[in-house]
Amino acid sequence: MHTLAAVLAHNRIAVLHGVNLDQLGRRDPEQYGTLTLDQLELRIRDDAHALGLEPQFFQTNAESEFVERLHRLRDLADGIVLNPGAWTHYAWSIRDALEIAALPAVEVHLSDVQAREPFRRVSVISDLCLLTVSGQGADGYRVALERLRDELAGAAPA
Ligand code: DQA
Numbered sequence: 001m002h003t004l005a006a007v008l009a010h011n012r013i014a015v016l017h018g019v020n021l022d023q024l025g026r027r028d029p030e031q032y033g034t035l036t037l038d039q040l041e042l043r044i045r046d047d048a049h050a051l052g053l054e055p056q057f058f059q060t061n062a063e064s065e066f067v068e069r070l071h072r073l074r075d076l077a078d079g080i081v082l083n084p085g086a087w088t089h090y091a092w093s094i095r096d097a098l099e100i101a102a103l104p105a106v107e108v109h110l111s112d113v114q115a116r117e118p119f120r121r122v123s124v125i126s127d128l129c130l131l132t133v134s135g136q137g138a139d140g141y142r143v144a145l146e147r148l149r150d151e152l153a154g155a156a157p158a
Helices: 003-009 037-050 063-075 092-101 139-155
Strands: 012-019 054-059 079-085 105-109 131-134
Touching (some): 012 063, 037 054, 063 079, 063 092, 079 092, 105 139
Parallel strands (some): 012 054, 105 131
16 A cells, blocks of 8 residues: 555554574474464465555564654554564563554464463553454454554544
């Protein structure tokens, strides 16, 4: 979609992946499936377009880069889908940056974090998010996009 139209439509979604998500395809397929990050992003892109959303993708293994990306998002995106990987469980800097971004956000985990080790049951971002989706693999991103589409449709000017 043309950039101006995207701005007017409130449909720009930042899809942020954090630490070790670039290693998808090499990680435990029982937990994370077999898609590489590139393949996952293609699927998210298709799902987003089918919902009338315009995704932009970002992944880093550097916490400071993730934080700085969040700082810049306010003018670049209307909503956020984020899977911060292990940072989810302890990175208060990312929580603060998500609060600063002040955009509707949905947290996604490929694996069922509630059914794994106790440290994964803690999320420092979940109370800032509209929804947490976990254990649904790649389908979870579609659930997240649908939630954001509904949220942004409600926020769009008449
Ligand atoms: C993850 C779950 C985290 O506990 C883990 O550290 C990850 C990926 C997921 O998508 O299931 O790296 O966020």
